[in-house]
Amino acid sequence: MTEKVKITSGHWVLVAALLASAFACFLLIEPYVNSIVMAFILSLLMFPIHEWIESKLPQHKNLVSFLSCVVLTFIIVIPLLFVFAAIVQQGTVFSQNVYYWVTHGGIQEVFAHPWVVKGLSVVNTYLPFEEIQPQEIAQRVAQFATAFGSNIVGFSAKILGDATNFLMSFFLMLFVLFFLLRDHDKIISAMRHILPLSRSQEDKLLNEVEKVAKSAVMGSFLTAIAQGLAGGFGMWLAGFPGLFWGTMMGFASFIPVVGTALIWIPATIYLFITGDTTWAIFLLVWSVAIVGSIDNLLRPLLMQGSAGMNTLMIFFSLLGGLHLFGLIGLIYGPIIFAVTMVLFNIYEEEFSDFLSKQDNS
Structure with missing residues (x-):
């Protein structure tokens, strides 16, 4: 028979001091x-590799954790540096091409297109807006394109600053990851000791957090990578800078509801207006059938670790x-x-008799 713990005023003072x-x-x-949370999640993903390295060097915990961090660095940082350099190069070329196109009559050609003329006529006739003047829009776009060259310098400085912050956060994360991998068993034991739950309840809580953390990373980031690769390939075939727009599609995939359509719909419209009808149809079909299906099929498949949560x-x-x-x-x-669902399940188990009695009353 378990002995009941008598709660005294001293205990409440201790709890209050602990919470403060x-x-x-x-x-x-x-x-x-x-950085700490990402280190925790990456430690879950890296642990199979860490265990394999540890099996080869069982007496060198510090070295094993260091090697695991080095492997992660090569997996993440080195490819990112090459991709980042290519994105900057393609983005610069693209901005120069846009500036040249706008300043050499490209926008006027767009507004002279029969579809655009007809569309503006319908808008100006039936919709309760002020009349849209193509000359005013063309003038504003030209002003924007002229200012774009100077703005891109500031944008590049911002990217450099963000890259510096990313590197600082990454190395801080590596520092935390080193200790999480090295002291994994001690940390789990300490958490189990502190949590006022039974062993089965602790297992349920920790296992669910681990499954959901893995599935969230796999579901969100791998889907973004897959959509970026597929979308970038389609954009490259259609004549756009593939790596640059593929990366933009990868980021856009994180936006709920809209997603990659934020990129490929304007690109498709541009191709239609400029007369590349075949490539416009190709990009439309490719984006809906291939890029869209990745989000509809891959994300739910990768996030099925969240077994207790419906779509x-x-x-x-x-x-x-x-x-x-963010x-x-x-x-x-x-x-x-x-975690909330697991706690509800634990609550339901602990108070099952009371809840059943309430249901029957």
């Missing part, structure tokens, strides 16, 4: 929470996470939902 100090610690690490819950966890936390919210949202 924990909150103070959170304020100290708050600027680095994203609607996954959608709102992603949407809400993105709104509250891009990292694509991971935070599903984890928060999953």
Whole structure:
């Protein structure tokens, strides 16, 4: 028979002091929470590789963790550097081509297209807007294109600053990852000891967090990579800078509802207007059939680790996470939902007799 613990006023003081100090610690690490969370999630993904390296060097925990971090660096950073350099090069060429096209009468050719003329006529006749003048739009676009050259210098500086911040966050994440991999067993044991739950409840909670964290990363980021590759290939075949627009499609895939259509719809319209009807039809079919099907098939397949969550819950966890936390919210949202569901299950098990009695009353 288990002995009941008598709660005294001293215990409440201790709990209050513990909560206050924990909150103070959170304020100290708050600027680095994203790096710590990403280190935790990457430690789950890297652990099979880490275990394989550890089996070869069982007596060298520090070296094994260091080698695991080196492997991760080569997997992530080195390809990113090459991709980033290519994106900057293609983006610069594309901006120069746009500037040349606008300043050499390209926008006037667009407004002279029969479809555009007819469309503007319908808009000006039936819709309750002020009359749209093609000359005013062309003038504004030309002004924007003229200013674009100077703006791109500031944009490049911003990209450089963001890249510097990314590297700093990445190395901080590696530092945390090193200790998470090295002391994995100690950390899990400490968490189990502190949580006031039974072993089966702890297993359920930790297993669900691990599954959802993995599936959120796989579902969101691998889907973005796949859509970026497929979309970039289609854009390249249609005559656009493939790597640049493929990367833009990868980022656009994180936007709920709209997704990659934010990129390929304007590109398709541009091809139709400029007379490349065959390539416009190709890009339209390719984007809907191939790029769109990746999101519809691959994301649910990769996120099936969230077994307790249906499609609607996954959608709102992603949407809400993105709104509250930004891009990292694509991971935070599903984890928060999953932990809440596990706690509800534990609550249901603990109070099953009471809940059954209430149902029958």
